[in-house]
Amino acid sequence: MTALPDLTGRIALVTGASRGIGYFIARHMAAAGAHVIAVARTTGGLEELDDQIKAEKDRTGKGEATLVPLDLTDMDGIDRLGGAVNERWGKLDILVANAGLLGVIAPIGHVEAKTFEKVMTVNVTSTWRLIRSVDPLLRQSDAGRAILLSSGAAHSARAFWAPYAASKAAVEAMARSWADETRNMALCVNSVDPGATRTAMRAQAMPGEDPETLPHPGDIAARIVPLADPTETRTGQIYQARHDRWVSYRMPE
Numbered sequence: 001m002t003a004l005p006d007l008t009g010r011i012a013l014v015t016g017a018s019r020g021i022g023y024f025i026a027r028h029m030a031a032a033g034a035h036v037i038a039v040a041r042t043t044g045g046l047e048e049l050d051d052q053i054k055a056e057k058d059r060t061g062k063g064e065a066t067l068v069p070l071d072l073t074d075m076d077g078i079d080r081l082g083g084a085v086n087e088r089w090g091k092l093d094i095l096v097a098n099a100g101l102l103g104v105i106a107p108i109g110h111v112e113a114k115t116f117e118k119v120m121t122v123n124v125t126s127t128w129r130l131i132r133s134v135d136p137l138l139r140q141s142d143a144g145r146a147i148l149l150s151s152g153a154a155h156s157a158r159a160f161w162a163p164y165a166a167s168k169a170a171v172e173a174m175a176r177s178w179a180d181e182t183r184n185m186a187l188c189v190n191s192v193d194p195g196a197t198r199t200a201m202r203a204q205a206m207p208g209e210d211p212e213t214l215p216h217p218g219d220i221a222a223r224i225v226p227l228a229d230p231t232e233t234r235t236g237q238i239y240q241a242r243h244d245r246w247v248s249y250r251m252p253e
């Protein structure tokens, strides 16, 4: 596993922490010393995460979690979350906008309106709303780090993936703009393309695929966590975790 950075005392908000890549990002960040604010709908997954973080703390003395059961379609709830973090900590060091929805793999003309709208709401609107809710708090950090989960689908011409691909292209566009707005600040904003990873979402997308041929989400998460290191100062880029490769955006003149 990639060596974890020292995140002692950092406050990290991770969405989609109940399973898959987000669950392991949260676990690794806590193991690295962070206090993780873990967001998802499934309380069972969040409690399992909390148990693991507590067990790790018993061994190492490091890491803590605050569980936030929240449906990210609840925009007022997202607004309140920023306020709650502000009241308790007055700042946020790390944002990992990881929660995501695949929707449906289907010809573009067959996608139902409610499916398209749900993908956009969870992947795009809630991510923007969360950014808006915590941007002032990240600016209060001495080394704010924002990590937005994207996908190769944002760039590749992939038949039947239109809603998801469009949503991830939008996430990257937001990350790019936000990175440019904050480029002279202590806040770094990057997109991450994890690459094909052994999770429920991937199994839904590729039901015929043998999951054992794919990297474990814990390994992919371990590559993503170092982006939160205060000493990692790249911003406005895409990190392709599976290939351990950085890709630069074209920034404005």
Ligand code: NDP
Pocket: 015, 016, 017, 018, 019, 020, 021, 022, 039, 040, 041, 042, 043, 045, 070, 071, 072, 073, 097, 098, 099, 100, 101, 122, 149, 150, 151, 152, 193, 194, 195, 196, 197, 198, 199, 200, 201, 202, 217
């Ligand atoms: P999973 O489907 O395994 O997990 C998705 C997470 O998002 C869950 O924790 C889920 O929690 C949360 N989530 C979904 N909808 C909501 C909602 N309405 N409110 C709150 N939380 C929600 O996905 P992965 O771990 O595979 O994916 C993580 C990220 O990586 C996603 O953004 C995905 O697009 C991206 N990605 C994944 C790839 C892969 O191969 N796995 C490849 C490329 C990108 P709950 O259901 O408990 O609410």
